Amino acid sequence: MTLNIGVIGTGAIGKDHIRRISSNLSGARITAVTDVNQEAAQVVVEQYGLDAVVYPDDKALLAQADVGAVLVTSWGPAHEQSVLAAIEAGKYVFCEKPLATTAEGCRRIVDAEIRHGKRLVQVGFMRRYDSGYVQLKQAIDERLIGEPLMIRCAHRNPESGPNYTSDMAITDTLIHEIDVLRWLIDDDYKSVQVTYPRKTRHALSHMRDPQVVMIETRGGVLITAEIFVNCRYGYDIQCEVIGEDGIAKLPEPSSISLRKEGMYGTRILMDWKDRFIEAYDREIQDFIDSVKRGDVQGPTAWDGYVAAVTADACVKAQESGEWEDISLDEKPDLYESRTLSEA
Numbered sequence: 484m485t486l487n488i489g490v491i492g493t494g495a496i497g498k499d500h501i502r503r504i505s506s507n508l509s510g511a512r513i514t515a516v517t518d519v520n521q522e523a524a525q526v527v528v529e530q531y532g533l534d535a536v537v538y539p540d541d542k543a544l545l546a547q548a549d550v551g552a553v554l555v556t557s558w559g560p561a562h563e564q565s566v567l568a569a570i571e572a573g574k575y576v577f578c579e580k581p582l583a584t585t586a587e588g589c590r591r592i593v594d595a596e597i598r599h600g601k602r603l604v605q606v607g608f609m610r611r612y613d614s615g616y617v618q619l620k621q622a623i624d625e626r627l628i629g630e631p632l633m634i635r636c637a638h639r640n641p642e643s644g645p646n647y648t649s650d651m652a653i654t655d656t657l658i659h660e661i662d663v664l665r666w667l668i669d670d671d672y673k674s675v676q677v678t679y680p681r682k683t684r685h686a687l688s689h690m691r692d693p694q695v696v697m698i699e700t701r702g703g704v705l706i707t708a709e710i711f712v713n714c715r716y717g718y719d720i721q722c723e724v725i726g727e728d729g730i731a732k733l734p735e736p737s738s739i740s741l742r743k744e745g746m747y748g749t750r751i752l753m754d755w756k757d758r759f760i761e762a763y764d765r766e767i768q769d770f771i772d773s774v775k776r777g778d779v780q781g782p783t784a785w786d787g788y789v790a791a792v793t794a795d796a797c798v799k800a801q802e803s804g805e806w807e808d809i810s811l812d813e814k815p816d817l818y819e820s821r822t823l824s825e826a
């Protein structure tokens with residue numbers, strides 16, 4: 484049976500997920516949408532030729548009995564309210580990162596899910612579905628490089644918008660590394676420090692860019708992550724795991740090589756939508772399939788909580804310049820069952 488999906492937030496990524504569900508993926512259709520900008524939501528319905536109703540808000544959308552699952556793709560500060568309302572309505576919910584903008588908000592979602600007694604929430608940490616990261620994890624799990632000792636990574640965007648602030652380097656950007664690296668090496672974080680190299684002239688005056696974040700894991704692995712959101716040349720994601728017996732590196736996206744005008748090289752992508760297009764397809768297809776089985780498997784609300792606690796400590800470290808502790812509540816039993824990361 485086709486799964487009816489409602490979409491809360493029809494901005495950039497909401498539209499992109501609507502496009503993939505309507506044209507690339509199988510087993511689901513969009514029957515309901517809402518956005519604070521209802522006219523924009525109506526335009527999206529027409530643009531993608533959807534047979535969908537535009538509802539005034541998330542509550543009205545969630546009240547529809549025929550909506551089997553929802554995607555929360557609104558602004559970060561609106562996520563918590565919609566996810567809590569979805570859990571209360573007993574609906575499966577895929578929420579883009581961040582699950583909530585505070586660790587307390589994520590914890591409220593975790594507690595609501597525990598009270599419900601069953602996993603309903605999947606968080607949009609799509610890198611776990613990227614074939615490059617999956618290969619990297621396989622190499623680590625198979626001990627091809629021995630015990631991991633250090634990780635070096637870089638998260639570069641060509642440019643940041645006018646509303647982007649220094650803390651968003653953590654909460655909006657590094658949040659992907661925060662999730663994927665603990666999944667990659669099956670470890671959790673202990674402490675963090677943030678330092679600032681010389682600032683690029685391309686960053687707006689209110690911003691620190693680039694930033695370098697050092698995270699120590701409980702197992703003693705040292706992570707160095709560069710965040711550079713005005714690098715100009717492309718959307719570039721790098722990750723290298725240095726182990727006792729060798730080094731494993733995230734593959735570059737496949738691309739033809741060009742010999743042209745005295746140069747030999749490959750193109751670099753400019754947009755996150757293209758860099759992780761297959762990962763987004765896989766994560767949303769997995770959500771659809773697992774909702775239909777009644778058994779959501781992707782990144783959990785607990786993963787969203789861990790990311791938020793870690794991000795809070797990173798933001799504190801941005802301000803203090805000191806090493807800051809990262810301390811988590813005890814993992815609830817609900818999240819001990821097999822997930823994608825353990826499958």
Ligand SMILES: NC(=O)c1ccc[n+]([C@@H]2O[C@H](COP(=O)([O-])OP(=O)(O)OC[C@H]3O[C@@H](n4cnc5c(N)ncnc54)[C@H](O)[C@@H]3O)[C@@H](O)[C@H]2O)c1
Nearest residue numbers: 492493494495496518519520556557558559561579580581
């Ligand atoms: N996984 C990823 O790689 C990835 C990529 C991009 C964005 N995101 C996340 O997705 C979310 C949306 O990002 P975006 O780039 O699409 O932003 P956007 O600004 O393009 O779209 C957000 C939309 O949400 C709407 N909105 C705000 N509050 C709402 C509410 N209470 N109810 C309904 N609609 C509401 C806005 O009107 C807007 O149309 C953010 O949390 C962002 O961090 C994730």
Ligand SMILES: O[C@H]1[C@H](O)[C@@H](O)[C@H](O)[C@@H](O)[C@H]1O
Nearest residue numbers: 638639640655656659712755
């Ligand atoms: O919302 C986007 C998205 O998550 C991208 O993957 C990231 O590179 C950007 O920095 C962020 O602003």
